Amino acid sequence: ETGVTQTPRHLVMGMTNKKSLKCEQHLGHNAMYWYKQSAKKPLELMFVYNFKEQTENNSVPSRFSPECPNSSHLFLHLHTLQPEDSALYLCASSQDRTLRWGYTFGSGTRLTVV
């Protein structure tokens, strides 16, 4: 597989559930990102990882917990979410933090919190 793959594509969860989003890239990139895309709002940066180390948490509530076990995989663990957390969650990767070649995005996970 090439590119950035996100699973699942769609997820419906209750406010008391715990679920995880997965992102995988086979591009040899060293930086990975989580973005939230809500209707009629700009893409919001959530977390940045560089060589598996978290370098940025953009004031994200603790009900979102990222994990980066290696440079190819990124997870977003979800628990006790709110309905306003419903959105498209996009994972992206880049060669490194210089961003010379831009981001490669995954197709996203469409999350609905009920």
Place this chain on the structure above:
Amino acid sequence: QQPVQSPQAVILREGEDAVINCSSSKALYSVHWYRQKHGEAPVFLMILLKGGEQKGHDKISASFNEKKQQSSLYLTASQLSYSGTYFCGTERVNAGGTSYGKLTFGQGTILTVHP
């Protein structure tokens, strides 16, 4: 601080031209342009670095005015495949003159091309 894009939406007929603008209130290291089709991942189009430059990509080109912290995306002789939402992503300059290494995106411009 997110960049501001204009217009919010554009409707074209095939063969017509369009310009999408992106403006920032912060000093920029670079500007990126992406296109997202419905239900798909945003796709990287091009990057423009500080120093002011203009880049081309088939009939899609862009410019970056560093003094004004503005970028424009030019779509000429539009095709049906150009339809989608266009986002600019800006990379800010830090105190050392290099990048913060992350992108802040505008709200997007919806481009619709009709036959």
